[in-house]
Amino acid sequence: MSILVPPIKCQGIKTKLVDWIKFKITNINGIWYEPFMGSGVVGFNIQPKNAVFSDTNPHLIGFYNDIKNQIVSPEAIKEYLEIEGKKLFIEGDSYYKEVRARFNISPNSFDFIFLNRCCFNGMMRFNSKGGFNVPFCRKPNRFTKSYITKITNQVKNISNIIKSNNYSFFCDSFEDIIPSAKKNDFIYCDPPYIDRYSDYFNSWSEKDELKLFELLKNTPSRFILSTWNHNQYRKNIYIEEYWDLFNIDTKEHFYHLGAKEKNRNIMIESLIYNF
Ligand SMILES: C[S@@+](CC[C@H](N)C(=O)[O-])C[C@H]1O[C@@H](n2cnc3c(N)ncnc32)[C@H](O)[C@@H]1O
Structure with a gap:
């Protein structure tokens, strides 16, 4: 099935797992809750009629609220990326750093997508003060005509989905939403994977895992939780400790770190699901 790809990239994005998740979801009569929205790729592919998306990263939520309020429109994004892309082409890394510095002082959705789409490996990482700190992808010609068209179309697709449904976007922690x-x-939950990578907006402790477990154990709704099960080195000990109470499906997945085959x-x- 063809997957609709959102304009924002983030770690742990579920683009390659959407079909697997979607297959489990039938008949959403009520509200779709996605308290760890990230890029939103799961909800935007499910396309429920009514949805509450939330995340503690204010830049993600701000971006989707700006699409909803038509501040970020396909036309505005195209124009912005054409102008900024030209400056990046001429000045390269120093211009990237200039945009990153101004974003960290006064964040806005346009600089957010610029940084997200020309930073190293499409990473979203913030330092301990909440400042975006990913380096440049080192391709001054990043914003080619076709790349801008691709991003503009991604904004257009998401904008159409938001317009034709009843969606809200909140910057809140999961315990205030679930x-x-x-x-x-x-409820579809995709929290930062416990015991794995973490940064300012992605720190996740045993206390968080336990809080999430208690909330999901007591919810009257159906839920699905995505988490890691094991790799060749270790297993997720919280599955035996908490999540074994529910149904669990597993699937092999390849994570790419850079382009090299050996880094797969x-x-x-x-x-994990309760139905
Ligand atoms: C693995 S990512 C979600 C990826 C998303 N499913 C996708 O496919 O793009 C986890 C998200 O949880 C958010 N997050 C971290 N702690 C949170 C909390 N306490 N409450 C809500 N969201 C949180 C992060 O900002 C991040 O966007």
Whole structure:
């Protein structure tokens, strides 16, 4: 099935796992809750009629609210990337750093997508003060005509989905969102993977895992939780400790670190669900 790709990239993005997740989801009569929205690729491919998307990263939520409020429109993004892309082409790394510095002083959705789409490996990483700190991808000609068209179309697709449905975007932590879900609602959770990579917006402790477990154990809604199961070196000990109470499906997935074949890491992913 063809997957709709959103304009924002982030670590742990589920583009390659959407079909697997989607297959498990039927009949959403109530509200779709996605409390760890990230790029939003899961919800935007499910396209429920009513949805509450949330995340603690204010830049992601700000971006989608700006699309909803038509501040970020396909036309505005195209024009912005054409102008900024030319400056990047001429000045390269020093211009990238200039945009990153101004974003860290006064963040806005346009500079956010610029940085997201020309930083190293499309990473989203913030330092301990919440400043974006990913280096440049070192391609001054990053914003070619076709790349700008691709991003503009991604914004257009998401904008059309948001316009034709009833979606809200909140900058909140999961514990403030999950308790609102009722019997006919559906919660999809994709928290930062415990015991794995972490940064300012992606720190995740055992306390968080336990809090999430308690909330999901007590929710009247159906839920799916994505988490890692094991790789060749170790296993996710929290599956036995907490999540074994529910149904668990697994699937092999390759994570690419850079372009080299030898940097493909195999991970067994899990979907944990209560229905
Ligand atoms: C693995 S990513 C989600 C990826 C997303 N499913 C996708 O496919 O793009 C985890 C997200 O959880 C967010 N997050 C971290 N701690 C959170 C918290 N306490 N409450 C809500 N969101 C949180 C991060 O900002 C990040 O966007």
